[in-house]
Amino acid sequence: MHSQNQKWSWQLKIFTTCLVVSLLLLLWWAPTRRMRGIEDVQVGDQSPVRGGLQWKEHKAADKEKANRIKKAMKRTFWKYRLKAWGFDDILPITGGHYSSRNGWGAMIVDSASTLAIMGLWEELQLSIDHIIDSVDFEEPYGLVDSFETTIRYIGGLTSVVDLIDHGVVPAHVIPKEKRDRLLAQVVILATKLGPCFNSPTGLRWTKVNFTSNTGTYVARGYKNPITDPARAGSNWLENSALSRITGDPIYLSNATASWSSLVWNPHVEDFPGIIQSPMDIITGLVQGDDRSWDSGHDSYYEYLIKAHILAPGDQFSATYRDRWVQAALSMKEHLISKSLRTKTSPKSHSFIGSWMDGQLVPSMTHLACFIPGNLLYGGRYVGNEEIFNLGLDTLEACRHTYHSTPTGIGPESFQWYPTNWTETAIETADHRLRPLYAPPDQQALTNVHKNGFWATVPSYSLRPEYLESVFYAWRLTGEQQYRDWSWEAFEAIERSCKVEFGYAGVENVMNLPGDAGYTDFTESFWAAETLKYLYMTFADSNVGNLDQWVFTTEGHPLKIVR
Numbered sequence: 001m002h003s004q005n006q007k008w009s010w011q012l013k014i015f016t017t018c019l020v021v022s023l024l025l026l027l028w029w030a031p032t033r034r035m036r037g038i039e040d041v042q043v044g045d046q047s048p049v050r051g052g053l054q055w056k057e058h059k060a061a062d063k064e065k066a067n068r069i070k071k072a073m074k075r076t077f078w079k080y081r082l083k084a085w086g087f088d089d090i091l092p093i094t095g096g097h098y099s100s101r102n103g104w105g106a107m108i109v110d111s112a113s114t115l116a117i118m119g120l121w122e123e124l125q126l127s128i129d130h131i132i133d134s135v136d137f138e139e140p141y142g143l144v145d146s147f148e149t150t151i152r153y154i155g156g157l158t159s160v161v162d163l164i165d166h167g168v169v170p171a172h173v174i175p176k177e178k179r180d181r182l183l184a185q186v187v188i189l190a191t192k193l194g195p196c197f198n199s200p201t202g203l204r205w206t207k208v209n210f211t212s213n214t215g216t217y218v219a220r221g222y223k224n225p226i227t228d229p230a231r232a233g234s235n236w237l238e239n240s241a242l243s244r245i246t247g248d249p250i251y252l253s254n255a256t257a258s259w260s261s262l263v264w265n266p267h268v269e270d271f272p273g274i275i276q277s278p279m280d281i282i283t284g285l286v287q288g289d290d291r292s293w294d295s296g297h298d299s300y301y302e303y304l305i306k307a308h309i310l311a312p313g314d315q316f317s318a319t320y321r322d323r324w325v326q327a328a329l330s331m332k333e334h335l336i337s338k339s340l341r342t343k344t345s346p347k348s349h350s351f352i353g354s355w356m357d358g359q360l361v362p363s364m365t366h367l368a369c370f371i372p373g374n375l376l377y378g379g380r381y382v383g384n385e386e387i388f389n390l391g392l393d394t395l396e397a398c399r400h401t402y403h404s405t406p407t408g409i410g411p412e413s414f415q416w417y418p419t420n421w422t423e424t425a426i427e428t429a430d431h432r433l434r435p436l437y438a439p440p441d442q443q444a445l446t447n448v449h450k451n452g453f454w455a456t457v458p459s460y461s462l463r464p465e466y467l468e469s470v471f472y473a474w475r476l477t478g479e480q481q482y483r484d485w486s487w488e489a490f491e492a493i494e495r496s497c498k499v500e501f502g503y504a505g506v507e508n509v510m511n512l513p514g515d516a517g518y519t520d521f522t523e524s525f526w527a528a529e530t531l532k533y534l535y536m537t538f539a540d541s542n543v544g545n546l547d548q549w550v551f552t553t554e555g556h557p558l559k560i561v562r
Helices: 002-029 063-084 106-118 121-134 146-165 176-197 229-233 236-246 250-263 298-310 317-334 366-382 385-403 423-427 442-451 465-477 480-497 525-538
Strands: 089-091 096-098 207-209 214-216 277-280 286-290 336-338 350-352 354-356 359-361 363-365 413-415 454-457 549-551 557-559
Touching (some): 063 089, 063 096, 063 106, 063 525, 106 146, 106 525, 146 229, 146 236, 176 214, 176 236, 176 250, 229 250, 229 277, 229 298, 236 298, 250 298, 250 317, 286 354, 298 317, 298 366, 298 549, 317 366, 317 385, 350 385, 363 366, 366 385, 366 465, 385 465, 465 480, 465 525
Antiparallel strands (some): 089 096, 207 214, 336 350, 354 359, 413 454, 549 557
Protein backbone atom coordinates (compact mmCIF):
# COMPACT_ATOMS: atom_id res chain seq x y z
CA MET A 1 0.00 0.00 0.00
CA HIS A 2 2.87 2.35 0.75
CA SER A 3 4.31 1.98 -2.77
CA GLN A 4 0.86 2.67 -4.25
CA ASN A 5 0.59 5.86 -2.17
CA GLN A 6 4.04 6.98 -3.34
CA LYS A 7 2.96 6.41 -6.93
CA TRP A 8 -0.07 8.65 -6.43
CA SER A 9 2.10 11.30 -4.81
CA TRP A 10 4.46 11.57 -7.81
CA GLN A 11 1.62 11.51 -10.31
CA LEU A 12 -0.20 14.26 -8.43
CA LYS A 13 2.94 16.39 -8.15
CA ILE A 14 3.49 16.26 -11.90
CA PHE A 15 -0.20 16.85 -12.71
CA THR A 16 -0.75 19.74 -10.33
CA THR A 17 2.48 21.46 -11.34
CA CYS A 18 1.43 21.37 -15.00
CA LEU A 19 -2.07 22.62 -14.14
CA VAL A 20 -0.88 25.57 -12.06
CA VAL A 21 1.64 26.58 -14.75
CA SER A 22 -1.10 26.43 -17.40
CA LEU A 23 -3.44 28.58 -15.34
CA LEU A 24 -0.75 31.14 -14.67
CA LEU A 25 -0.07 31.38 -18.42
CA LEU A 26 -3.77 31.95 -19.02
CA LEU A 27 -3.77 34.67 -16.38
CA TRP A 28 -0.75 36.30 -18.06
CA TRP A 29 -2.39 36.35 -21.50
CA ALA A 30 -5.94 37.31 -20.48
CA PRO A 31 -5.89 39.20 -17.17
CA THR A 32 -8.76 41.57 -17.99
CA ARG A 33 -11.21 38.84 -18.91
CA ARG A 34 -10.27 36.61 -16.03
CA MET A 35 -10.23 39.17 -13.26
CA ARG A 36 -12.87 41.63 -14.41
CA GLY A 37 -13.38 44.32 -11.80
CA ILE A 38 -10.27 43.51 -9.79
CA GLU A 39 -8.91 47.00 -10.33
CA ASP A 40 -11.84 48.37 -8.29
CA VAL A 41 -11.13 46.25 -5.21
CA GLN A 42 -11.13 48.44 -2.11
CA VAL A 43 -8.35 47.38 0.21
CA GLY A 44 -7.12 49.53 3.05
CA ASP A 45 -3.99 49.08 5.13
CA GLN A 46 -4.06 45.33 5.77
CA SER A 47 -0.76 45.09 7.65
CA PRO A 48 -1.24 42.71 10.59
CA VAL A 49 0.70 45.07 12.88
CA ARG A 50 -1.69 47.99 12.55
CA GLY A 51 -3.46 47.03 15.79
CA GLY A 52 -4.46 43.45 15.18
CA LEU A 53 -7.74 41.79 14.44
CA GLN A 54 -9.01 41.69 17.99
CA TRP A 55 -10.57 44.50 19.98
CA LYS A 56 -7.84 46.81 21.22
CA GLU A 57 -8.62 46.16 24.88
CA HIS A 58 -8.02 42.80 26.55
CA LYS A 59 -11.29 41.21 27.61
CA ALA A 60 -11.38 39.04 30.71
CA ALA A 61 -13.33 35.82 30.88
CA ASP A 62 -16.87 35.60 32.14
CA LYS A 63 -15.86 32.55 34.13
CA GLU A 64 -19.32 31.53 35.27
CA LYS A 65 -20.74 31.38 31.74
CA ALA A 66 -17.56 29.87 30.27
CA ASN A 67 -17.72 27.08 32.85
CA ARG A 68 -21.39 26.44 32.07
CA ILE A 69 -20.49 25.88 28.43
CA LYS A 70 -17.50 23.73 29.38
CA LYS A 71 -19.88 21.65 31.48
CA ALA A 72 -22.06 21.13 28.39
CA MET A 73 -18.99 19.95 26.49
CA LYS A 74 -18.04 17.52 29.25
CA ARG A 75 -21.59 16.18 29.28
CA THR A 76 -21.49 15.74 25.50
CA PHE A 77 -18.18 13.86 25.70
CA TRP A 78 -19.00 11.49 28.53
CA LYS A 79 -22.48 10.61 27.26
CA TYR A 80 -20.92 9.81 23.89
CA ARG A 81 -18.16 7.76 25.56
CA LEU A 82 -20.76 5.84 27.53
CA LYS A 83 -23.04 4.97 24.61
CA ALA A 84 -21.25 5.43 21.27
CA TRP A 85 -17.46 5.43 21.76
CA GLY A 86 -15.64 4.72 18.49
CA PHE A 87 -18.71 5.29 16.32
CA ASP A 88 -19.16 8.49 14.34
CA ASP A 89 -22.42 9.57 15.94
CA ILE A 90 -24.50 9.18 19.07
CA LEU A 91 -28.30 8.96 19.03
CA PRO A 92 -28.86 11.12 22.11
CA ILE A 93 -32.49 10.25 22.81
CA THR A 94 -32.36 6.45 22.54
CA GLY A 95 -28.70 6.08 23.48
CA GLY A 96 -27.88 4.30 20.26
CA HIS A 97 -25.04 4.90 17.84
CA TYR A 98 -24.46 5.29 14.13
CA SER A 99 -21.58 5.88 11.70
CA SER A 100 -22.25 8.46 9.01
CA ARG A 101 -18.60 9.44 8.34
CA ASN A 102 -16.87 6.19 7.33
CA GLY A 103 -16.67 4.74 10.84
CA TRP A 104 -13.48 6.45 12.05
CA GLY A 105 -15.06 8.04 15.13
CA ALA A 106 -15.96 11.45 13.70
CA MET A 107 -17.15 12.78 17.06
CA ILE A 108 -13.81 11.91 18.67
CA VAL A 109 -11.68 13.51 15.95
CA ASP A 110 -13.90 16.53 15.33
CA SER A 111 -14.21 17.42 19.02
CA ALA A 112 -10.51 17.06 19.94
CA SER A 113 -9.53 20.66 19.16
CA THR A 114 -12.42 21.89 21.33
CA LEU A 115 -11.19 19.74 24.22
CA ALA A 116 -7.75 21.30 23.73
CA ILE A 117 -9.11 24.87 23.65
CA MET A 118 -11.10 24.22 26.83
CA GLY A 119 -8.20 22.51 28.62
CA LEU A 120 -10.11 19.28 29.16
CA TRP A 121 -6.97 17.16 29.38
CA GLU A 122 -8.40 13.84 30.53
CA GLU A 123 -10.94 13.83 27.71
CA LEU A 124 -8.28 14.89 25.19
CA GLN A 125 -5.91 12.12 26.25
CA LEU A 126 -8.63 9.52 25.85
CA SER A 127 -9.42 10.89 22.39
CA ILE A 128 -5.81 10.96 21.16
CA ASP A 129 -5.14 7.46 22.48
CA HIS A 130 -8.15 6.15 20.59
CA ILE A 131 -7.15 7.91 17.36
CA ILE A 132 -3.57 6.61 17.35
CA ASP A 133 -4.28 3.12 18.70
CA SER A 134 -7.69 2.13 17.33
CA VAL A 135 -8.41 3.97 14.05
CA ASP A 136 -7.33 2.59 10.69
CA PHE A 137 -7.73 5.39 8.17
CA GLU A 138 -7.00 3.03 5.30
CA GLU A 139 -10.19 1.06 5.97
CA PRO A 140 -13.39 3.12 5.65
CA TYR A 141 -17.01 2.09 5.61
CA GLY A 142 -18.01 2.90 2.02
CA LEU A 143 -16.85 5.66 -0.31
CA VAL A 144 -15.06 8.58 1.31
CA ASP A 145 -16.44 12.10 0.91
CA SER A 146 -13.51 14.36 0.03
CA PHE A 147 -15.15 17.50 1.44
CA GLU A 148 -16.38 16.16 4.79
CA THR A 149 -13.23 14.10 5.35
CA THR A 150 -11.04 17.15 4.83
CA ILE A 151 -12.91 19.54 7.08
CA ARG A 152 -13.74 17.10 9.91
CA TYR A 153 -10.86 14.61 9.97
CA ILE A 154 -7.82 16.17 8.30
CA GLY A 155 -8.67 19.61 9.67
CA GLY A 156 -9.35 18.26 13.15
CA LEU A 157 -6.18 16.17 13.37
CA THR A 158 -3.91 18.83 11.85
CA SER A 159 -5.31 21.41 14.24
CA VAL A 160 -4.52 19.30 17.30
CA VAL A 161 -0.92 18.85 16.08
CA ASP A 162 -0.67 22.64 15.67
CA LEU A 163 -2.10 23.20 19.16
CA ILE A 164 0.46 20.78 20.60
CA ASP A 165 3.36 22.31 18.65
CA HIS A 166 2.53 25.85 19.81
CA GLY A 167 2.05 25.08 23.48
CA VAL A 168 -1.71 25.23 23.83
CA VAL A 169 -1.60 21.55 24.77
CA PRO A 170 1.19 20.96 27.33
CA ALA A 171 3.83 18.33 26.56
CA HIS A 172 2.90 16.33 29.66
CA VAL A 173 -0.65 15.93 28.31
CA ILE A 174 0.31 14.75 24.82
CA PRO A 175 4.03 13.84 24.72
CA LYS A 176 6.08 14.04 21.52
CA GLU A 177 5.80 10.32 20.76
CA LYS A 178 2.00 10.54 20.68
CA ARG A 179 2.14 13.81 18.76
CA ASP A 180 4.25 12.14 16.07
CA ARG A 181 1.91 9.16 15.85
CA LEU A 182 -1.02 11.54 15.52
CA LEU A 183 0.69 13.36 12.65
CA ALA A 184 1.40 9.99 11.01
CA GLN A 185 -2.33 9.28 11.07
CA VAL A 186 -3.05 12.58 9.30
CA VAL A 187 -0.48 11.76 6.61
CA ILE A 188 -1.98 8.30 6.05
CA LEU A 189 -5.46 9.77 5.57
CA ALA A 190 -4.30 12.69 3.42
CA THR A 191 -2.35 10.29 1.17
CA LYS A 192 -5.33 7.97 0.79
CA LEU A 193 -7.48 10.99 -0.06
CA GLY A 194 -4.95 12.10 -2.70
CA PRO A 195 -6.73 10.57 -5.73
CA CYS A 196 -9.58 13.06 -5.28
CA PHE A 197 -7.28 15.64 -6.92
CA ASN A 198 -6.53 13.45 -9.94
CA SER A 199 -9.18 14.83 -12.30
CA PRO A 200 -8.77 16.30 -15.80
CA THR A 201 -9.37 19.82 -14.47
CA GLY A 202 -7.91 19.63 -10.97
CA LEU A 203 -11.39 20.12 -9.49
CA ARG A 204 -11.69 17.54 -6.73
CA TRP A 205 -13.65 14.35 -7.20
CA THR A 206 -16.43 14.40 -4.62
CA LYS A 207 -15.74 10.81 -3.49
CA VAL A 208 -12.72 8.51 -3.23
CA ASN A 209 -12.70 4.74 -3.40
CA PHE A 210 -9.98 3.69 -0.95
CA THR A 211 -9.94 0.13 -2.30
CA SER A 212 -9.11 1.09 -5.89
CA ASN A 213 -7.39 4.37 -4.96
CA THR A 214 -9.49 6.31 -7.46
CA GLY A 215 -11.57 9.42 -7.39
CA THR A 216 -15.24 8.93 -8.14
CA TYR A 217 -18.63 10.58 -7.70
CA VAL A 218 -22.31 10.01 -7.06
CA ALA A 219 -24.43 10.68 -10.16
CA ARG A 220 -26.61 13.80 -9.91
CA GLY A 221 -28.44 13.85 -13.23
CA TYR A 222 -25.76 15.51 -15.37
CA LYS A 223 -23.84 14.00 -18.28
CA ASN A 224 -20.56 14.29 -16.40
CA PRO A 225 -19.77 14.48 -12.68
CA ILE A 226 -20.23 17.93 -11.19
CA THR A 227 -19.02 19.83 -8.19
CA ASP A 228 -19.60 23.21 -6.58
CA PRO A 229 -17.38 26.03 -5.25
CA ALA A 230 -17.50 24.84 -1.65
CA ARG A 231 -16.39 21.30 -2.47
CA ALA A 232 -13.68 22.49 -4.84
CA GLY A 233 -12.39 25.29 -2.65
CA SER A 234 -12.70 24.21 0.98
CA ASN A 235 -9.43 22.41 1.53
CA TRP A 236 -6.73 25.04 1.14
CA LEU A 237 -6.38 25.89 4.85
CA GLU A 238 -6.09 22.29 6.00
CA ASN A 239 -3.66 21.27 3.27
CA SER A 240 -1.55 24.41 3.58
CA ALA A 241 -1.09 23.76 7.29
CA LEU A 242 -0.29 20.10 6.66
CA SER A 243 2.42 21.05 4.14
CA ARG A 244 3.88 23.49 6.66
CA ILE A 245 3.95 20.90 9.44
CA THR A 246 5.26 17.98 7.37
CA GLY A 247 7.49 19.91 4.99
CA ASP A 248 5.86 18.11 2.04
CA PRO A 249 4.54 20.62 -0.56
CA ILE A 250 2.21 18.12 -2.25
CA TYR A 251 -0.76 18.95 -0.02
CA LEU A 252 -0.58 22.69 -0.68
CA SER A 253 0.09 22.09 -4.38
CA ASN A 254 -3.02 19.93 -4.72
CA ALA A 255 -5.20 22.39 -2.82
CA THR A 256 -3.99 25.33 -4.90
CA ALA A 257 -4.75 23.42 -8.11
CA SER A 258 -8.18 22.41 -6.83
CA TRP A 259 -9.49 25.96 -6.53
CA SER A 260 -7.31 27.60 -9.18
CA SER A 261 -10.06 27.58 -11.83
CA LEU A 262 -12.24 29.49 -9.34
CA VAL A 263 -9.62 31.98 -8.18
CA TRP A 264 -8.44 32.52 -11.78
CA ASN A 265 -11.87 32.04 -13.30
CA PRO A 266 -11.68 31.65 -17.11
CA HIS A 267 -15.35 32.58 -17.46
CA VAL A 268 -16.75 36.11 -17.59
CA GLU A 269 -18.21 37.04 -14.19
CA ASP A 270 -21.39 39.11 -14.33
CA PHE A 271 -21.01 39.57 -10.58
CA PRO A 272 -17.24 40.05 -10.11
CA GLY A 273 -15.84 37.45 -7.74
CA ILE A 274 -19.05 35.38 -7.60
CA ILE A 275 -18.68 31.93 -9.18
CA GLN A 276 -21.43 30.28 -11.23
CA SER A 277 -22.28 26.73 -10.24
CA PRO A 278 -22.30 23.77 -10.63
CA MET A 279 -19.12 22.98 -12.58
CA ASP A 280 -18.27 19.95 -14.69
CA ILE A 281 -15.31 18.11 -13.13
CA ILE A 282 -14.25 16.68 -16.52
CA THR A 283 -14.45 19.82 -18.70
CA GLY A 284 -14.49 22.64 -16.13
CA LEU A 285 -17.50 24.16 -17.90
CA VAL A 286 -20.28 25.78 -15.91
CA GLN A 287 -23.46 23.69 -15.85
CA GLY A 288 -25.85 26.15 -14.24
CA ASP A 289 -26.50 29.74 -13.21
CA ASP A 290 -26.54 29.45 -9.43
CA ARG A 291 -24.60 32.22 -7.68
CA SER A 292 -24.60 32.40 -3.93
CA TRP A 293 -22.67 32.59 -0.65
CA ASP A 294 -25.04 30.00 0.81
CA SER A 295 -24.85 26.19 0.93
CA GLY A 296 -22.69 24.65 -1.79
CA HIS A 297 -20.83 27.92 -2.32
CA ASP A 298 -20.16 29.19 1.19
CA SER A 299 -16.75 28.01 2.37
CA TYR A 300 -14.97 28.81 -0.91
CA TYR A 301 -15.50 32.51 -0.16
CA GLU A 302 -14.78 31.95 3.53
CA TYR A 303 -11.42 30.39 2.66
CA LEU A 304 -10.25 33.15 0.31
CA ILE A 305 -9.77 35.69 3.08
CA LYS A 306 -8.67 33.08 5.60
CA ALA A 307 -5.98 31.82 3.20
CA HIS A 308 -4.65 35.37 2.94
CA ILE A 309 -4.56 35.74 6.73
CA LEU A 310 -3.21 32.26 7.47
CA ALA A 311 -0.32 32.44 5.00
CA PRO A 312 0.50 36.05 4.08
CA GLY A 313 3.77 34.84 2.59
CA ASP A 314 2.10 32.55 0.05
CA GLN A 315 2.78 33.69 -3.52
CA PHE A 316 -0.95 34.04 -4.25
CA SER A 317 -1.97 35.54 -0.90
CA ALA A 318 -2.78 39.00 -2.26
CA THR A 319 -4.87 37.48 -5.05
CA TYR A 320 -6.93 35.52 -2.53
CA ARG A 321 -7.52 38.74 -0.58
CA ASP A 322 -8.55 40.70 -3.66
CA ARG A 323 -10.89 37.99 -4.90
CA TRP A 324 -12.59 37.89 -1.51
CA VAL A 325 -13.08 41.66 -1.49
CA GLN A 326 -14.55 41.43 -4.99
CA ALA A 327 -16.96 38.72 -3.93
CA ALA A 328 -18.01 40.53 -0.74
CA LEU A 329 -18.79 43.76 -2.59
CA SER A 330 -20.66 41.85 -5.31
CA MET A 331 -22.69 40.10 -2.63
CA LYS A 332 -23.73 43.45 -1.21
CA GLU A 333 -24.74 44.71 -4.64
CA HIS A 334 -26.45 41.62 -6.02
CA LEU A 335 -27.44 39.22 -3.20
CA ILE A 336 -28.52 41.33 -0.22
CA SER A 337 -32.30 41.45 0.01
CA LYS A 338 -34.08 43.72 2.48
CA SER A 339 -37.17 42.16 4.04
CA LEU A 340 -40.53 43.84 3.76
CA ARG A 341 -41.67 45.89 6.74
CA THR A 342 -45.07 44.82 8.00
CA LYS A 343 -47.50 46.26 10.52
CA THR A 344 -46.11 44.15 13.37
CA SER A 345 -42.54 43.81 12.04
CA PRO A 346 -41.55 47.43 11.32
CA LYS A 347 -37.82 46.81 10.82
CA SER A 348 -36.39 45.78 7.46
CA HIS A 349 -33.64 43.15 7.81
CA SER A 350 -30.67 42.58 5.51
CA PHE A 351 -31.00 38.94 4.53
CA ILE A 352 -28.74 37.21 2.00
CA GLY A 353 -30.49 35.68 -0.98
CA SER A 354 -29.22 33.51 -3.82
CA TRP A 355 -29.22 34.07 -7.57
CA MET A 356 -30.86 31.09 -9.25
CA ASP A 357 -31.99 30.68 -12.85
CA GLY A 358 -31.69 34.37 -13.61
CA GLN A 359 -33.37 35.86 -10.55
CA LEU A 360 -32.68 36.68 -6.94
CA VAL A 361 -34.46 34.19 -4.69
CA PRO A 362 -35.34 35.56 -1.23
CA SER A 363 -34.34 32.40 0.60
CA MET A 364 -31.57 31.75 3.13
CA THR A 365 -30.33 28.86 5.25
CA HIS A 366 -28.99 28.85 8.78
CA LEU A 367 -25.64 27.87 7.30
CA ALA A 368 -25.40 31.31 5.63
CA CYS A 369 -25.33 32.96 9.04
CA PHE A 370 -21.57 32.32 9.00
CA ILE A 371 -21.36 35.17 6.46
CA PRO A 372 -21.67 38.08 8.93
CA GLY A 373 -18.68 36.80 10.90
CA ASN A 374 -16.63 36.33 7.74
CA LEU A 375 -17.44 39.87 6.60
CA LEU A 376 -16.50 41.28 10.00
CA TYR A 377 -13.28 39.28 10.09
CA GLY A 378 -12.16 40.07 6.56
CA GLY A 379 -13.48 43.62 6.55
CA ARG A 380 -11.47 44.45 9.67
CA TYR A 381 -8.33 42.78 8.32
CA VAL A 382 -8.28 44.53 4.94
CA GLY A 383 -9.48 47.83 6.41
CA ASN A 384 -12.76 47.98 4.46
CA GLU A 385 -15.41 49.64 6.62
CA GLU A 386 -18.17 49.05 4.07
CA ILE A 387 -17.70 45.29 4.29
CA PHE A 388 -17.34 45.40 8.09
CA ASN A 389 -20.61 47.32 8.47
CA LEU A 390 -22.36 44.87 6.14
CA GLY A 391 -21.26 42.16 8.57
CA LEU A 392 -22.90 43.97 11.47
CA ASP A 393 -26.08 44.52 9.47
CA THR A 394 -26.45 40.90 8.34
CA LEU A 395 -25.63 39.62 11.84
CA GLU A 396 -28.54 41.60 13.22
CA ALA A 397 -30.76 39.90 10.62
CA CYS A 398 -29.55 36.45 11.69
CA ARG A 399 -30.12 37.33 15.31
CA HIS A 400 -33.69 38.31 14.41
CA THR A 401 -34.36 34.76 13.17
CA TYR A 402 -33.36 33.49 16.62
CA HIS A 403 -34.88 36.14 18.82
CA SER A 404 -38.32 36.07 17.16
CA THR A 405 -39.05 32.32 17.31
CA PRO A 406 -40.89 30.65 20.21
CA THR A 407 -37.83 28.51 21.03
CA GLY A 408 -35.32 31.35 20.65
CA ILE A 409 -33.50 29.27 18.00
CA GLY A 410 -33.28 30.02 14.27
CA PRO A 411 -34.71 27.62 11.64
CA GLU A 412 -32.73 25.56 9.14
CA SER A 413 -34.04 27.67 6.25
CA PHE A 414 -36.44 30.56 5.78
CA GLN A 415 -37.82 33.01 3.24
CA TRP A 416 -39.11 36.56 3.25
CA TYR A 417 -40.85 39.13 1.09
CA PRO A 418 -38.37 41.64 -0.32
CA THR A 419 -39.14 45.34 0.03
CA ASN A 420 -40.59 45.65 -3.47
CA TRP A 421 -43.61 43.61 -2.37
CA THR A 422 -46.55 45.07 -0.53
CA GLU A 423 -48.98 44.14 2.21
CA THR A 424 -51.58 43.74 -0.55
CA ALA A 425 -49.41 41.17 -2.30
CA ILE A 426 -49.08 39.24 0.92
CA GLU A 427 -52.77 39.23 1.76
CA THR A 428 -54.34 38.76 -1.66
CA ALA A 429 -55.49 35.36 -2.82
CA ASP A 430 -54.62 36.38 -6.39
CA HIS A 431 -51.45 34.37 -7.09
CA ARG A 432 -50.62 36.71 -9.98
CA LEU A 433 -49.68 39.28 -7.34
CA ARG A 434 -47.70 36.83 -5.24
CA PRO A 435 -43.90 36.57 -5.49
CA LEU A 436 -42.37 33.33 -6.71
CA TYR A 437 -42.01 32.00 -3.16
CA ALA A 438 -45.10 32.66 -1.09
CA PRO A 439 -46.10 31.51 2.43
CA PRO A 440 -47.66 28.06 1.89
CA ASP A 441 -50.19 28.17 4.73
CA GLN A 442 -51.84 30.37 7.34
CA GLN A 443 -49.16 29.72 9.97
CA ALA A 444 -46.44 30.91 7.59
CA LEU A 445 -48.52 33.93 6.64
CA THR A 446 -48.95 34.78 10.32
CA ASN A 447 -45.19 34.55 10.81
CA VAL A 448 -44.61 36.95 7.91
CA HIS A 449 -46.84 39.56 9.52
CA LYS A 450 -45.30 39.02 12.93
CA ASN A 451 -41.61 38.54 12.10
CA GLY A 452 -41.08 39.48 8.47
CA PHE A 453 -40.05 35.92 7.47
CA TRP A 454 -41.36 32.37 7.56
CA ALA A 455 -39.57 29.06 8.11
CA THR A 456 -39.40 26.73 5.11
CA VAL A 457 -37.48 24.05 7.03
CA PRO A 458 -38.24 24.70 10.72
CA SER A 459 -35.73 22.26 12.23
CA TYR A 460 -32.45 22.96 14.07
CA SER A 461 -29.53 20.51 13.96
CA LEU A 462 -27.28 22.08 16.62
CA ARG A 463 -25.73 24.31 13.96
CA PRO A 464 -22.92 26.75 14.86
CA GLU A 465 -23.01 29.46 12.19
CA TYR A 466 -24.95 32.18 14.01
CA LEU A 467 -22.91 31.70 17.19
CA GLU A 468 -19.72 31.72 15.12
CA SER A 469 -20.61 35.15 13.76
CA VAL A 470 -21.53 36.44 17.21
CA PHE A 471 -18.10 35.28 18.43
CA TYR A 472 -16.36 37.33 15.73
CA ALA A 473 -18.53 40.34 16.51
CA TRP A 474 -17.59 40.13 20.19
CA ARG A 475 -13.87 39.74 19.52
CA LEU A 476 -13.77 42.51 16.90
CA THR A 477 -15.92 45.12 18.67
CA GLY A 478 -15.82 44.28 22.37
CA GLU A 479 -19.50 45.24 22.66
CA GLN A 480 -21.32 43.48 25.50
CA GLN A 481 -24.49 42.96 23.46
CA TYR A 482 -22.78 40.18 21.52
CA ARG A 483 -22.01 38.22 24.66
CA ASP A 484 -25.66 38.76 25.60
CA TRP A 485 -26.84 37.41 22.25
CA SER A 486 -24.60 34.38 22.58
CA TRP A 487 -25.83 33.60 26.07
CA GLU A 488 -29.51 33.90 25.20
CA ALA A 489 -28.93 31.43 22.34
CA PHE A 490 -27.08 29.00 24.62
CA GLU A 491 -29.89 29.07 27.18
CA ALA A 492 -32.43 28.48 24.40
CA ILE A 493 -30.43 25.46 23.21
CA GLU A 494 -30.22 24.13 26.76
CA ARG A 495 -34.01 24.40 27.10
CA SER A 496 -34.89 22.79 23.79
CA CYS A 497 -32.02 20.40 22.95
CA LYS A 498 -30.78 18.84 26.20
CA VAL A 499 -31.81 15.19 26.41
CA GLU A 500 -30.84 12.07 28.35
CA PHE A 501 -27.71 11.16 26.41
CA GLY A 502 -26.47 14.58 25.32
CA TYR A 503 -28.00 17.14 22.98
CA ALA A 504 -30.46 16.54 20.15
CA GLY A 505 -31.72 18.55 17.23
CA VAL A 506 -35.15 20.22 17.24
CA GLU A 507 -37.90 19.30 14.79
CA ASN A 508 -39.73 22.65 14.76
CA VAL A 509 -38.27 25.81 16.30
CA MET A 510 -41.51 27.63 15.51
CA ASN A 511 -43.30 25.72 18.28
CA LEU A 512 -42.98 26.42 21.97
CA PRO A 513 -40.25 24.58 23.93
CA GLY A 514 -41.66 21.24 25.00
CA ASP A 515 -43.74 21.03 21.83
CA ALA A 516 -40.88 21.53 19.37
CA GLY A 517 -39.96 17.83 19.15
CA TYR A 518 -36.54 16.24 18.79
CA THR A 519 -34.38 14.60 16.15
CA ASP A 520 -32.40 11.67 17.53
CA PHE A 521 -29.01 12.66 16.15
CA THR A 522 -26.00 14.75 17.19
CA GLU A 523 -23.79 16.15 14.44
CA SER A 524 -20.08 16.25 15.33
CA PHE A 525 -20.02 19.97 14.55
CA TRP A 526 -21.97 20.50 17.78
CA ALA A 527 -18.75 19.68 19.65
CA ALA A 528 -16.32 20.91 17.00
CA GLU A 529 -17.88 24.33 16.44
CA THR A 530 -21.02 25.30 18.32
CA LEU A 531 -19.66 24.69 21.80
CA LYS A 532 -16.20 25.99 20.85
CA TYR A 533 -17.49 29.35 19.60
CA LEU A 534 -19.78 29.66 22.60
CA TYR A 535 -16.89 28.96 24.96
CA MET A 536 -14.46 31.35 23.27
CA THR A 537 -17.04 34.14 23.44
CA PHE A 538 -16.93 33.95 27.24
CA ALA A 539 -13.33 32.84 27.75
CA ASP A 540 -10.39 35.20 28.13
CA SER A 541 -9.78 36.92 24.79
CA ASN A 542 -6.34 35.30 24.54
CA VAL A 543 -8.04 31.90 24.11
CA GLY A 544 -8.24 31.36 20.37
CA ASN A 545 -6.61 34.74 19.75
CA LEU A 546 -7.51 35.90 16.24
CA ASP A 547 -4.07 37.45 15.76
CA GLN A 548 -2.52 34.00 16.20
CA TRP A 549 -5.03 31.48 14.85
CA VAL A 550 -7.30 31.07 11.84
CA PHE A 551 -10.37 28.85 12.27
CA THR A 552 -11.36 26.48 9.49
CA THR A 553 -14.93 26.06 8.28
CA GLU A 554 -15.26 23.27 10.86
CA GLY A 555 -13.93 25.52 13.63
CA HIS A 556 -10.44 23.98 13.88
CA PRO A 557 -7.68 26.50 14.75
CA LEU A 558 -4.55 26.62 12.58
CA LYS A 559 -1.49 28.70 13.49
CA ILE A 560 -0.79 31.87 11.53
CA VAL A 561 2.84 31.88 10.39
CA ARG A 562 4.19 35.24 9.22
